[in-house]
Amino acid sequence: MDGLHLIGDWYECPEGTPELDSAGALRELCLSATAASGLTAVAERFHQFEPQGVTGTVLLGESHLAIHTWPESGYVSVDVFVCNRSAENSGKAQALFAALRASLKPVRVYEQAVRRGARDAIRRVA
Amino acid sequence: MDGLHLIGDWYECPEGTPELDSAGALRELCLSATAASGLTAVAERFHQFEPQGVTGTVLLGESHLAIHTWPESGYVSVDVFVCNRSAENSGKAQALFAALRASLKPVRVYEQAVRRGARDAIRRVA
Numbered sequence: 205m206d207g208l209h210l211i212g213d214w215y216e217c218p219e220g221t222p223e224l225d226s227a228g229a230l231r232e233l234c235l236s237a238t239a240a241s242g243l244t245a246v247a248e249r250f251h252q253f254e255p256q257g258v259t260g261t262v263l264l265g266e267s268h269l270a271i272h273t274w275p276e277s278g279y280v281s282v283d284v285f286v287c288n289r290s291a292e293n294s295g296k297a298q299a300l301f302a303a304l305r306a307s308l309k310p311v312r313v314y315e316q317a318v319r320r321g322a323r324d325a326i327r328r329v330a
Numbered sequence: 331m332d333g334l335h336l337i338g339d340w341y342e343c344p345e346g347t348p349e350l351d352s353a354g355a356l357r358e359l360c361l362s363a364t365a366a367s368g369l370t371a372v373a374e375r376f377h378q379f380e381p382q383g384v385t386g387t388v389l390l391g392e393s394h395l396a397i398h399t400w401p402e403s404g405y406v407s408v409d410v411f412v413c414n415r416s417a418e419n420s421g422k423a424q425a426l427f428a429a430l431r432a433s434l435k436p437v438r439v440y441e442q443a444v445r446r447g448a449r450d451a452i453r454r455v456a
Binding site: 205207209211213215246247248249250251253259260261263264267268270272274277279281283285287289310311312313314316318320321322325326327328329 | 331333335337339341372373374375376377379385386387389390393394396398400403405407409411413415436437438439440442444446447448451452453454455
């Protein structure tokens with residue numbers, strides 16, 4: 205199962221960005237960016253933390269987007285995982301990731317691209 | 331933001347395992363394994379694909395669990411991501427991951443542990 209998993213740890217997102225601390229605003233951003241990327245949302249769930257912070261996911265036909273915000277420290281974690289079983293979705297995943305980053309405007313980032321299910325690394329269990 | 335992200339690509343999960351192709355059964359497994367691990371579920375969403383397959387997520391107080399199944403090929407992808415901001419949750423994440431693996435019984439696996447937000451790898455944008 206070939207897949208691409210983009211992982212973002214984004215720092216210094218500007219204080220006051222609505223999507224950092226509103227489940228509704230973050231949900232709207234994630235759904236619109238997903239649609240614009242050409243990926244397919246099949247379900248979603250967003251949760252508002254008190255006193256602050258949002259956690260959410262968009263379940264994709266191609267796998268998932270997951271996002272968590274800590275507005276008090278300007279930190280956001282983002283995961284975009286796409287399976288490339290029936291189509292090559294890596295470009296769409298990169299577009300979604302880039303759109304979220306452009307909206308949340310981190311000043312510093314730590315980003316990783318993880319290859320899922322690489323055939324040569326599979327090991328037998330017991 | 332220190333965090334641990336466990337990534338599993340699990341192959342040859344036995345055909346007929348109810349959790350592979352029932353959103354209700356997979357949801358039940360994920361919620362009970364989450365509770366047993368000591369992590370905190372704050373919301374969840376599971377989706378049944380037709381003709382087969384399930385995708386789902388449990389949003390955690392500590393970040394998330396995401397899981398996707400392809401029963402027709404015995405493949406399951408699993409993500410357990412925990413933030414260690416206010417507590418060291420790595421052991422709970424490993425317990426949850428191990429419990430899911432024990433239930434889904436893959437014969438072959440590809441597993442990665444990704445450190446999130448490593449301070450020495452953060453780069454400035456533009």
